[in-house]
Each structure stands twice: as structure tokens, then as C-alpha cells.
Amino acid sequence: MTLDVMFAGFGGQGIMLIGQMVAYAGMGEGKQVSWLPSYGPEMRGGTAYCSVVVSDNPIGSPVNRNPSCCVVMNRPSLEKFAPKVKKGGLLVVNSSLIPVTSEREDIDELLVPCNDLAMELGTAKAANMVVLGAFVGRTQVVKLESLDLLVEKQFAKKPKFIPLNKEALRVGIERGKAEAS
Amino acid sequence: MAKKLMKGNEAIGEAAVQAGCRHYFAYPITPQTEVAEYLVRRMPEVDGVFLQAESEVAASNMLFGASAAGVRTFTSSSSPGISLMAESISYIAGAQLPVVYVNIMRGGPGLGGILPAQSDYFQATKGGGHGDYHLLVLAPSTVQEAVDHVILAFELAEKYRNPVMVLGDGMIGQMMEPVQFPAEAVTEPPDRPWATVGMKNRPQNLIRSLFLNADELEANNLELRAKYDLMERDEVRFEFYHADEEMDVMVVAYGTMARIAKTAIDALRADGVKVGLVRPISLYPFPKRAVREAAGRAKAVLVVELSTGQMVEDVEWAAPEGVPIHFFGKVGGNIPPPEDISEEISKVLGGKATPRGLYGRVEEAS
Structure with missing residues (x-):
């Protein structure tokens, strides 16, 4: 099994973090992983993206022309990456901030209002955890327990945020599972 | 020690610490600045020194001094920074000192860009500085290998009293992969009889690259x-x-291009295409015999690089006559996805690609 995914959004949405969480979780489960960030001349608020591969075998290329999964958190990311998703692949769209869809018929497109769902939990900041949950719920690429452990580690110095983030993951996972077609 | 997920640049810094290096002199430059960022915190924990020099020229001369004094020392930089160090690299090679250089290549020439490239192959393997010298050059393809190569580089530098370069690129520096550090501490040589550490009762040691007498220089x-x-x-x-x-x-590629080529090769082999890869790990000394022998088993050779064609000259030198040699390169920081390489291999297979000429890249029009 090899799964490659591109996470994309604007700087500050926690895109790099959720990519790293998938890589950490995969490594914790004994899989091969790679995480490659975009590091060009970026500007504040500009597009940020990273490419993650999780595999049972040693990883060759850390990036592909057509990723099998793509998670987009803002509209420019959808416009840039949706056409690149591999046929039969998965596109997760943050419908809170993206009023359009890819209009592709040949992929599994999952619309999740991440910011709205996170707001219901108390803060839009957890939108990245919602989308991570949705992606993992759909692909089962890593286990929820692995992500829980990472949340506990990430917020070890601010433990009051742990329950919120765990809840956001669960809300996302439900979306990922429930709408599977 | 358990596996850790680390960025290439951070892993390189930790590998140097694990190798017993306590003297790091450097000047920041993208895409390798995280080596310094990591070591500015890490070196004090092990009573080591990170000194940010006023320039790469200064940093490399600090390495010269520290190495002459008999300590393990290294620097990291990226292409334009290595050019600034070239003078002292030549001096250090001439003075026969063990120093480790890490070059996380970016696009050139000049200031170029900050994205990955493999266009310093000539500089690393054929000189860079003046004079009749070589660096020993290692090219990691994964973050784990970057760690292994940094540790090996210190050992080889001391074994040969020669500067060693670990040649990576922006992708190796920036990406995160699981790494494992050696379980046992890396040992240092028990003594360095050539080092300038105070004479006591022995004759004077002199570290120099200046030999005005022709016979001495020879x-x-x-x-x-x-x-x-x-x-x-x-x-x-x-x-x-x-x-x-x-x-x-037969594909020939090193570093990140080799790992991307592997994905292309896996996909083609799944379709029954007979394609393989030779990956030079030491760029100097170049694996001439391996390339020659393997090319003898191939109908055609395709060299893939993030340059407009540098290592390909060594492949041409190594390959037996009669095997057509093709080249595919991307530059400027553009990284070809594996699909691009598959397509290039297919072109070679289908007779739709033009091999390099025997006497130049473009054959004379007849």
C-alpha cells in the first residue's frame, strides 16, 4: 500500500502541521513516510502546501505529478491542485471557505465545512483538525489513536486545548466516513 | 535509539553531533539554514561551539584553523556559499586537513534561486578551487543516508586527511523522513600526530599549502x-x-533524482519493461567500473540530473563504446515527477529520443 497526499491552504491554517501529523502517525504505526514542504519564496498569507507519502515499502519519489489524494483548505489551492488529482483519487474540500467544487466526475470529492464545524466546537482554529479527521476517516491511512497521541504531544504545554482538538478530529472522521460513496 | 522523524537539515546537524563534531562554523543561506538553526541550540548542550561567521570566506578559514588544531569540524552551506569557500577548500586540501563540507545545492549560476538543483556536480567533483586536488564526494538519496554520510564523511576525512563533501540538494534538506542514529558513539582517532597542538618535546608541526621549492611542492x-x-x-x-x-x-542518477527515478522504474517494471538504475553514491571517486559493467548489459543509457548535463560526462567517459547515451535534465528548481522520467524512458525505448553525439551534445550537421 502506498498513499500520497497533498495538503494545501494558506499560511496560518496549520497545513504543514497536519501533513506532519500524518507522517508521524504513519511512522508510529511502522510504515515508511516522507513529508516534503513547499519552500519557495512564499509571502505571508500566501499558499502553503506539503506532500506526504505513507507506504509499506521504501519511498522513492516524495512527490507525484498526480497525487492520489488532495486536501484543499482555500480556493486558490482548489484551483491549483484539483485538476491534478489522480483519476479515481480523493479531493477533500473545505467548503466553509471554498464556494465552488472541482466539477470533476472522475474523483471522490468530499465537501466538509471545516471552519463552521470547528466554530461549533468553539474556535475556527481547529479547522485543520476537522479536515485531517475527514481525510483519515475516508482513507483509513492511519489510526485515530495515533493522531490522539500526537495531539496530546502537540498541546502538552496547553493541555486545555487537547479535548477540543480531539473532538475536532472525531467530527471530521464522522464526515469522512458518513459521506463515503 | 528509536526512529525519529526529522528534516534533512536538522538530521545533518544531529549527525555531526553524533559523529563527535563540536566545532561548527557557518553562515546562513537557504535552503540549508536549519542546520545552523538546529545546532545553535544543540551545540551548547554538548559543550560544542557554533560560531556564525561574518561570511562564508571567514567560516571556511575558521575550519582551516580548527582542523589544524586537531578537532573535528564541519560547515554547511549552499551553492553560492560554497563558491565563496572555494579558495580555502583548495588551501585545506593542499594542507591535507580533514574537514567536512555539506553542500545543500540550489539553482545557479550566480545567486540563482533557492530551489533544489544538482548543478554543482562539476564544482564538487572536478575542483571548484584551484590546484591539483580532489574532494571525496558523497551524495545521499534519503534523509537516513544524509545522516550516514555525514558520519562517514568525518571518518573518511580523517582517514585520508582530506576534505570530504556531502552533496545534497534542497529537497533532501527540506524533507522529513524517519531516521535512526547509530546506537554507539562514533569514535575519534586516538591521536593526530600532525596537529598543531603545542610542541612539548617533539619536532615542530607545520600546516601549510605554501611550498616555494619546486621539489617540495611536487x-x-x-x-x-x-x-x-x-x-x-x-x-x-x-x-x-x-x-x-x-x-x-539503464538509468543513471544520484541523490534525489535517483529516488524519483526509482518510482518511475517500479511503475515501468510492473508493466514488464526491463529498466534498471545505477546510483553513484560516491561522486568522486566515480563508480566507473560499475557504470561500465552495467552499461554493457544495457541497450541504452539515460542519465537524469537536475542540471543541463554534468554527471553525464562521467557516464560517457565510463560507458563502453557503442551504447547510446541519452540525457534528461530539469533546472531552475523544477523537479521532474516520476511520470516525466517514465515518459523519457519510454521515448528512449520507442526510438523517439536522440542520443548525445559522440563528439558533442549536438552532432555537427552533415
Whole structure:
């Protein structure tokens, strides 16, 4: 099994973090992983993206022309990456901030209002955890327990945020599972 | 020690610490600044020194001094920074000092860009500085290998009293992969009888690259040459990936391009295409024999680089006559996805690609 995914959004949405969480979780489960960030001349608020591969075998290329999964958190990311998703692949769209869809018929497109769902939990900041949950719920690429452990580690110095983030993951996972077609 | 997920640049910094290096002199430059960012915190924990120099020229001369004083020392930089260090690299090679350089290549020439490139192959393997010298050059393809190569680089630098370069690129520096550090501490040589550490009761040690007497300078050059002969005999490193069998196309690539090529090769082999890879790990000494022997099993060779064609010249030099050699390169920081390489291999297979000419890249129009 090899799964490659591109996470994309604007700087500050926690895109790099959720990519790293998938890589950490995969490594914790004994899989091969790679995480490659975009590091060009970026500007504040500009597009940020990273490419993650999780595999049972040693990883060759850390990036592909057509990723099998793509998670987009803002509209420019959808416009840039949706056409690149591999046929039969998965596109997760943050419908809170993206009023359009890819209009592709040949992929599994999952619309999740991440910011709205996170707001219901108390803060839009957890939108990245919602989308991570949705992606993992759909692909089962890593286990929820692995992500829980990472949340506990990430917020070890601010433990009051742990329950919120765990809840956001669960809300996302439900979306990922429930709408599977 | 358990596996850790680390960025290439951070892993390189930790590898140097694990190798016993406590003296790091550097000047920041993208895409390798995280090496310094990591070591500015890490070095004090092990009573080491990170000194940010006022320029790369200064940093490299600090390495010269520290190494002459007999301590393990290294720097990291990226292409334009290595050019600034070139003068002292030549001096250090001439003075026969063990220093480790890490070059996380970015696009050039000049200031170029900050994205990955492999366009310093000539500089690393054929000189860069003046004079009759070689660096021993290692090219990691994964973050784990970057760690292994940094540790090996210190050992080889001391074994040959010669500067060693670990040649990576922006992708290796920036990406995160699981790494494992050695379980046991890396040992340092018990003594360095050549080091300038105070005479006491022995004759004076002199570290120098200046030999005004022709015979003395010739003797130093011949000593260097003797070391390079030993390296060419004992330090050749490479990997065969399905290259020990008959191949319709043999790919030659190093570093990140080699790992991208592997994905392309896996996909084509799943469709029954006979394609393999030779991956030079030591770029100097170049695995001439391995390339020559493997190319003898191939109908065609395709060299893939993030340059407009540098290592390909060594492949042409190594390959037996009669095997057509093709080249595919991307530059400017553009990284070809594996699909681009598959398509290039298919073109070679289908007779739709033009091999390089025998007497130049473009054959004279007849």
C-alpha cells in the first residue's frame, strides 16, 4: 500500500502541521513516510502546501505529478491542485471557505465545512483538525489513536486545548466516513 | 535509539553531533539554514561551539584553523556559499586537513534561486578551487543516508586527511523522513600526530599549502595523488537497482533524482519493461567500473540530473563504446515527477529520443 497526499491552504491554517501529523502517525504505526514542504519564496498569507507519502515499502519519489489524494483548505489551492488529482483519487474540500467544487466526475470529492464545524466546537482554529479527521476517516491511512497521541504531544504545554482538538478530529472522521460513496 | 522523524537539515546537524563534531562554523543561506538553526541550540548542550561567521570566506578559514588544531569540524552551506569557500577548500586540501563540507545545492549560476538543483556536480567533483586536488564526494538519496554520510564523511576525512563533501540538494534538506542514529558513539582517532597542538618535546608541526621549492611542492602534489589513487581503489560506492540484469534502458542518477527515478522504474517494471538504475553514491571517486559493467548489459543509457548535463560526462567517459547515451535534465528548481522520467524512458525505448553525439551534445550537421 502506498498513499500520497497533498495538503494545501494558506499560511496560518496549520497545513504543514497536519501533513506532519500524518507522517508521524504513519511512522508510529511502522510504515515508511516522507513529508516534503513547499519552500519557495512564499509571502505571508500566501499558499502553503506539503506532500506526504505513507507506504509499506521504501519511498522513492516524495512527490507525484498526480497525487492520489488532495486536501484543499482555500480556493486558490482548489484551483491549483484539483485538476491534478489522480483519476479515481480523493479531493477533500473545505467548503466553509471554498464556494465552488472541482466539477470533476472522475474523483471522490468530499465537501466538509471545516471552519463552521470547528466554530461549533468553539474556535475556527481547529479547522485543520476537522479536515485531517475527514481525510483519515475516508482513507483509513492511519489510526485515530495515533493522531490522539500526537495531539496530546502537540498541546502538552496547553493541555486545555487537547479535548477540543480531539473532538475536532472525531467530527471530521464522522464526515469522512458518513459521506463515503 | 528509536526512529525519529526529522528534516534533512536538522538530521545533518544531529549527525555531526553524533559523529563527535563540536566545532561548527557557518553562515546562513537557504535552503540549508536549519542546520545552523538546529545546532545553535544543540551545540551548547554538548559543550560544542557554533560560531556564525561574518561570511562564508571567514567560516571556511575558521575550519582551516580548527582542523589544524586537531578537532573535528564541519560547515554547511549552499551553492553560492560554497563558491565563496572555494579558495580555502583548495588551501585545506593542499594542507591535507580533514574537514567536512555539506553542500545543500540550489539553482545557479550566480545567486540563482533557492530551489533544489544538482548543478554543482562539476564544482564538487572536478575542483571548484584551484590546484591539483580532489574532494571525496558523497551524495545521499534519503534523509537516513544524509545522516550516514555525514558520519562517514568525518571518518573518511580523517582517514585520508582530506576534505570530504556531502552533496545534497534542497529537497533532501527540506524533507522529513524517519531516521535512526547509530546506537554507539562514533569514535575519534586516538591521536593526530600532525596537529598543531603545542610542541612539548617533539619536532615542530607545520600546516601549510605554501611550498616555494619546486621539489617540495611536487612531493606534496604526489602525496595528494597517492591518496586519490587509494580513494579510487577503496572508496567507490554505488547502488544497483535492478541493474545486475539485462536492461533495455539503464538509468543513471544520484541523490534525489535517483529516488524519483526509482518510482518511475517500479511503475515501468510492473508493466514488464526491463529498466534498471545505477546510483553513484560516491561522486568522486566515480563508480566507473560499475557504470561500465552495467552499461554493457544495457541497450541504452539515460542519465537524469537536475542540471543541463554534468554527471553525464562521467557516464560517457565510463560507458563502453557503442551504447547510446541519452540525457534528461530539469533546472531552475523544477523537479521532474516520476511520470516525466517514465515518459523519457519510454521515448528512449520507442526510438523517439536522440542520443548525445559522440563528439558533442549536438552532432555537427552533415
